[in-house]
Amino acid sequence: MVARRSVCVLGSTGSVGRSTLDVIAAHGGAETWDVQALTGGSNAALLAEQARAVGAKRAVIQNEGALPTLREALAGTGIEAAAGDAALLEAAGCGADVCLSAIAGAAGLAPTLAAIRAGSTLALANKESMVCAGGLVRQAVEKAGTRILPVDSEHSAIFQVLEERHSEAIDRIVLTASGGPFRAFSLEQMRTVTPEDAIAHPQWSMGVAISLDSATMFNKGLELIEADQLFPVASHKIEILVHPQSIIHSMVGYLDGSILAQLGTPDMRTPIAYALGWPKRVDAPVERLDFVALSRLDFEAPDEARFPALRIAREAMEAGGLAPCAMNGAKEVAAEAFLARRIPFLEIAVVVECVMETFDHGPAAASLDDVIAADQGARTLAREVMQRRARQFA
Numbered sequence: 501m502v503a504r505r506s507v508c509v510l511g512s513t514g515s516v517g518r519s520t521l522d523v524i525a526a527h528g529g530a531e532t533w534d535v536q537a538l539t540g541g542s543n544a545a546l547l548a549e550q551a552r553a554v555g556a557k558r559a560v561i562q563n564e565g566a567l568p569t570l571r572e573a574l575a576g577t578g579i580e581a582a583a584g585d586a587a588l589l590e591a592a593g594c595g596a597d598v599c600l601s602a603i604a605g606a607a608g609l610a611p612t613l614a615a616i617r618a619g620s621t622l623a624l625a626n627k628e629s630m631v632c633a634g635g636l637v638r639q640a641v642e643k644a645g646t647r648i649l650p651v652d653s654e655h656s657a658i659f660q661v662l663e664e665r666h667s668e669a670i671d672r673i674v675l676t677a678s679g680g681p682f683r684a685f686s687l688e689q690m691r692t693v694t695p696e697d698a699i700a701h702p703q704w705s706m707g708v709a710i711s712l713d714s715a716t717m718f719n720k721g722l723e724l725i726e727a728d729q730l731f732p733v734a735s736h737k738i739e740i741l742v743h744p745q746s747i748i749h750s751m752v753g754y755l756d757g758s759i760l761a762q763l764g765t766p767d768m769r770t771p772i773a774y775a776l777g778w779p780k781r782v783d784a785p786v787e788r789l790d791f792v793a794l795s796r797l798d799f800e801a802p803d804e805a806r807f808p809a810l811r812i813a814r815e816a817m818e819a820g821g822l823a824p825c826a827m828n829g830a831k832e833v834a835a836e837a838f839l840a841r842r843i844p845f846l847e848i849a850v851v852v853e854c855v856m857e858t859f860d861h862g863p864a865a866a867s868l869d870d871v872i873a874a875d876q877g878a879r880t881l882a883r884e885v886m887q888r889r890a891r892q893f894a
Contacts, residue, residue: 506534507776508594508620510611511602512550513540515707516625516651519768520600521550523776526785530555537591539603539611542566548573548581558582560591585610593618598776600651601626604709605832606825606875609633610868616640623775625651627719627726632825633871634729635864648730649775654723655730656771657749657762666754667732674751674759675723676743677802678766680714683744687806693845695838709832712839716848717802718831721813725824728817735817740810742800747789765789808849812856822874823861829878830855830885837886847889854885 507524511517517540524533535556540547544566551559551574558580561570567583574581582591592599592611599615600623601608608626613633616622617640624630629637641648650656654675662670681700682690699711713719720740728735746766753759764770765787773784804811809831816823834851837843843851855878865871 504532505597506536508537508596508599510539512538513543513546516602520772523769523773536594536596539588539591544569551579560587562588589614596620598623606632613640616644619644619646621646622648623651624648627722628828630726630729631722631828633865649778651771651775653771654750660762661752661760669755670733671755672737672753673733674739674741676741676748676750677720678746679742679744712835716809717807718809721809724813725817740802742802744798812853821861821863825871825874826859826861826878829875830882833879833882851882851885855881
């Protein structure tokens with residue numbers, strides 16, 4: 501049992517947010533946790549149900565059109581209902597002991613920064629914050645005197661086995677990847693996959709956007725950049741290894757030849773419980789790993805010919821400045837177009853690479869406005885690229 505502490509969950513209606521509330525419920529719910537705020541995108545019914553279940557003080561829906569539904573569902577509970585970007589930032593900045601940031605995509609950056617500036621320990625599941633504005637996030641953390649606890653399974657694994665007192669002895673970081681649903685597909689097979697195919701992940705239960713990122717392996721590219729921002733290792737020492745069973749969540753190698761790995765069943769509730777309970781370890785409501793039933797662990801090198809997202813991401817990381825932010829913005833636009841059946845699956849990486857070839861990424865962001873401008877510029881370029889290529893192949 502963790503000591504009573506206050507918590508804010510940004511993106512509680514998404515897959516990571518729902519898993520977070522599972523962990524909170526498993527550890528006493530409202531009796532153990534003072535839930536200051538829950539936020540969601542558009543699902544007012546689910547957000548209200550969650551807020552009631554944990555006795556949240558405030559529920560914020562980003563879609564302002566859903567506010568009447570949220571208010572009606574919370575009538576008589578004493579739970580404050582609010583909507584819109586300003587209300588989201590206010591909730592993020594409530595000063596809770598722990599703020600779990602799980603809003604998907606670049607939209608999670610501003611609330612993440614608001615939570616840090618309010619002094620909350622940041623349980624970070626929004627990798628785009630570090631990808632788009634890692635320097636700004638680190639500066640905010642240092643100024644506020646708080647810290648980041650990674651929630652992505654790979655970065656949580658690294659955090660758990662990275663010995664900070666021996667950081668100079670780190671030889672490499674190995675990020676593991678499941679390979680997604682198309683790990684064994686040929687390029688010819690990948691030309692005809694559908695959105696339904698792409699979001700059917702073989703190991704993890706995730707939201708649509710994250711599942712698609714796994715299918716393209718852009719998620720691993722984002723995690724590569726995030727690892728470079730989070731951990732004291734030169735970028736060329738960060739490797740990616742395909743591990744289909746998703747049992748080893750990542751590894752850290754040391755100069756003496758030792759490799760420390762964190763293992764567990766593929767369930768986000770494990771890294772979430774680690775972040776919420778830190779610096780203690782708490783029980784997580786997950787299936788325990790059965791090595792006899794598992795019997796084998798497989799590994800293979802990633803194929804950048806079939807999954808160019810890995811190369812594109814490494815090039816963006818090495819370019820620095822706002823290049824990673826531009827890559828993410830272009831990727832989000834192209835991914836949305838694929839899900840809407842406007843472009844084929846393989847075109848996602850093509851669009852992103854075209855944007856990166858022409859985008860002037862410049863120096864690192866000096867402010868959130870710089871990040872927003874780069875993100876919007878890349879999104880505009882991505883739309884132009886898709887229009888141009890559609891005319892070319894019409």
